[in-house]
Amino acid sequence: MVKRAMFPGSFDPITRGHENIIRRALPLFDEIIVAVGINIEKKGYFSVEDRMKWITKVFEGEPKIKVLSYSGLTVDFCREISAGYLLRGLRTSADFEFERTVGQVNKKLNPSIETVFLLTTPEYTSINSSIVRDVYKNGGDVSLFIPDAVELPAVM
Numbered sequence: 001m002v003k004r005a006m007f008p009g010s011f012d013p014i015t016r017g018h019e020n021i022i023r024r025a026l027p028l029f030d031e032i033i034v035a036v037g038i039n040i041e042k043k044g045y046f047s048v049e050d051r052m053k054w055i056t057k058v059f060e061g062e063p064k065i066k067v068l069s070y071s072g073l074t075v076d077f078c079r080e081i082s083a084g085y086l087l088r089g090l091r092t093s094a095d096f097e098f099e100r101t102v103g104q105v106n107k108k109l110n111p112s113i114e115t116v117f118l119l120t121t122p123e124y125t126s127i128n129s130s131i132v133r134d135v136y137k138n139g140g141d142v143s144l145f146i147p148d149a150v151e152l153p154a155v156m
């Protein structure tokens with residue numbers, strides 16, 4: 001059976017922290033679906049198309065990685081794509097508390113799916129998409145925080 005994991009998130013935009021988790025998870029799975037969640041109530045900053053395009057560029061030439069978007073329940077999409085694992089990154093104790101709740105609810109909703117957590121690499125602990133957006137909107141240099149392959153458009 002194919003070991004397929006889904007890595008769900010907003011990726012608005014993808015950061016070096018996300019990239020690091022995905023690359024470190026590669027030896028654990030046959031396939032990783034990076035899934036951009038579309039939240040009807042919370043419109044993202046960058047378009048879903050751009051977010052997917054940047055993730056695809058980062059993992060160009062890596063056959064184990066696929067990029068999709070989804071809406072609705074994460075466990076439902078997991079089932080739809082036959083992924084047996086959910087992949088999540090843990091940065092802080094706040095992440096842990098949040099992930100524990102979500103992970104335990106997901107387990108109730110679909111007991112066959114296991115969530116796998118990887119601890120962040122220390123230098124990426126402080127990187128998150130919302131800080132990257134703030135720096136970007138204010139004209140700061142975000143290149144240290146986003147993958148080398150990603151080039152954000154000039155701020156309007």
Ligand code: ADP
Nearest residue numbers: 008009010011017018021088089090120124127
């Ligand atoms: P969400 O929209 O659910 O907050 P994100 O798009 O920010 O999700 O992130 C998706 C996943 O990537 C989450 O598991 C999150 O913990 C993880 N992640 C985000 N930033 C980092 C980082 N700097 N280091 C490790 N994991 C991270």
